[in-house]
Amino acid sequence: MNSKVAVYRKEHFNAAHRLHNPIWSEEKNNEIFGKCNNRNFHGHNYELVVKLVGEPDPETGYVIDLKLLSDIVQEEVIDRFDHKNLNLDVPQFRQLNPTAENIAITIYNLLRARLDPIHDLQVRLYETERNFVEYPV
């Protein structure tokens, strides 16, 4: 057994979105996405849990300073997504349907680019208390 530890930091943001595939008809969008397709949007309190895996530094006892991880999440995710309309305000979702799956993959990519490759990364995103996703597996 190695000495790796997983550390987790939970953050949240509030955003509006709608699910929509522009190459489909209105009828098909409505059939597939139901009330999530509402043209005027709806919204969620998203809860984000970021998991980082690595060996604790022997001098600090930290895998990473969670304050630093929180600052990176703030800059890369919260500043971009919080109190925003994901479809209209966030460039990443101009062409990409903002399902929980796609939001989680997008957040992973934003954070992965800022974190030391020595650390494994996983994100869990709660759209509601009862619907949530995790990436990568």
Add this chain to the structure above:
Amino acid sequence: MNSKVAVYRKEHFNAAHRLHNPIWSEEKNNEIFGKCNNRNFHGHNYELVVKLVGEPDPETGYVIDLKLLSDIVQEEVIDRFDHKNLNLDVPQFRQLNPTAENIAITIYNLLRARLDPIHDLQVRLYETERNFVEYPV
């Protein structure tokens, strides 16, 4: 001491909204409501707790059948607000700023009209886990 009991039912809905006062300038709206004023909306998972006070029926042991209360909340609140844009889709907020305070008062009025006057009513509305309101006091 009387024999009244309070019964509570928790429901939820997901909606988009923005805070905005149409008689103010854009600058003043931005100054007062900050990121909640985003013109493209943001959203929340609203948690609603409905409190009803009355004497338990001696035959059933119920103040009210909570299934019935849940059905009334479904018809009056969830069907109107869930997966909607409060500002654009809900007539009650055409002229009324959808702050948590105003949403709670609106929900109270919708439910009050459907419930037996013998029962006292109070609503608590969570906009986030950390911001919530209660009406009446």
Add this chain to the structure above:
Amino acid sequence: MNSKVAVYRKEHFNAAHRLHNPIWSEEKNNEIFGKCNNRNFHGHNYELVVKLVGEPDPETGYVIDLKLLSDIVQEEVIDRFDHKNLNLDVPQFRQLNPTAENIAITIYNLLRARLDPIHDLQVRLYETERNFVEYPV
């Protein structure tokens, strides 16, 4: 304003029950109580919150030692109700339908008899996270 403080202690118990009025027909019981009338019982993790109001003792800074309150709840409620069938194992519900309302009133009476009359008492009982009751009002 007086100097009274409310103190709360949360406890839990797991029990089986069914809702049933013996003077009604099987049909009427089924119509009124639905699946809660299942003759073989169902069950819940009940969460109990006990509220006591009084002035803090100047020497201890306590309204009551919550360890002592917890011990009284253990003796009067948990030892009687936990891992029991409320209808069959608990004398109080031989003739009384174990709705959340009636369970809360019963718990109140059991605790009231053990606590100093100088302290006001209220109990809140969660049958599920979404259905709960409070007594007295």
Add this chain to the structure above:
Amino acid sequence: MNSKVAVYRKEHFNAAHRLHNPIWSEEKNNEIFGKCNNRNFHGHNYELVVKLVGEPDPETGYVIDLKLLSDIVQEEVIDRFDHKNLNLDVPQFRQLNPTAENIAITIYNLLRARLDPIHDLQVRLYETERNFVEYPV
């Protein structure tokens, strides 16, 4: 790294049960299962979290429509277990002790038969907030 995402759906049901091994004496059942062996049953609010792993569909952005997953859980699990006595009302537990471990394995098997083999499946079952199980590992 592949592009698989895990999606989760949380549901709940309320049921009565008792732990009991019919080939043991009453004394041994009591010694091993303690108050969980109460012949008149006790009960729980079971929380069930279903995890499905797969690649998001490029057209919908969904691994699976969680509404569809919820409907399958409703048919296979909730309709069978909710407001039931697991020992008496559910055929799967006529011969099988309804521990959390065995309930989770049973739920897994019921759901596995209904879901596309392309998706990995795991279930987590909370018997209480403090005792829970997961299958498979």
Add this chain to the structure above:
Amino acid sequence: MNSKVAVYRKEHFNAAHRLHNPIWSEEKNNEIFGKCNNRNFHGHNYELVVKLVGEPDPETGYVIDLKLLSDIVQEEVIDRFDHKNLNLDVPQFRQLNPTAENIAITIYNLLRARLDPIHDLQVRLYETERNFVEYPV
């Protein structure tokens, strides 16, 4: 019925403390406060819920801007108590035993001095998930 609404803001702080009455012997302190009397301190994640009651402003729809309330709680409570030893670092508890009751009264007094007298104020303080207090009643 008036048009008053209660608004709530939840904050938290982490602190060390011990319960101790300096005019008592070590034995009596130990007898009364048990393990909470540990001379080297123990600690808690305190959750604080601040309740403010008033009429919503017709122009904003707010009883108070919760961001402003949060800032006041930050200055008066969090900056003083968070990551502190209540007994050693906080002047208010030099002579006052930091029970949950006394911490809540102290927080009330700090906030009351900063808030408009037109608003009623109440604080709820969770020492643990199972032990909490409220002031005033």
Add this chain to the structure above:
Amino acid sequence: MNSKVAVYRKEHFNAAHRLHNPIWSEEKNNEIFGKCNNRNFHGHNYELVVKLVGEPDPETGYVIDLKLLSDIVQEEVIDRFDHKNLNLDVPQFRQLNPTAENIAITIYNLLRARLDPIHDLQVRLYETERNFVEYPV
């Protein structure tokens, strides 16, 4: 697929601690650990989730009796850490900085020595609701 099941037990303890590296200057400790370095300590309600993996016993349907697991956690962890100052009262942290990572590894080692090697073990430790760690990975 094997027939292994993971079982989880959640416990908690309240403790004081400070983060500090004795070979560093006061300035460096302050720079790295910030307010967590407060010389008078601060504290937390730690939530501990212990995960054990194994095959259910065919006679009991248990991987392990969770009451037994709870008793072991009580003896090895709660009795040592609850209402203690981790730095001053717990020998394991005389030389080891009590970060969440190091506390989790320490708890793992204490429990591993008491449990049957046939069972895999993992611990998750919540320092706050938003900061938590897991070991091993």
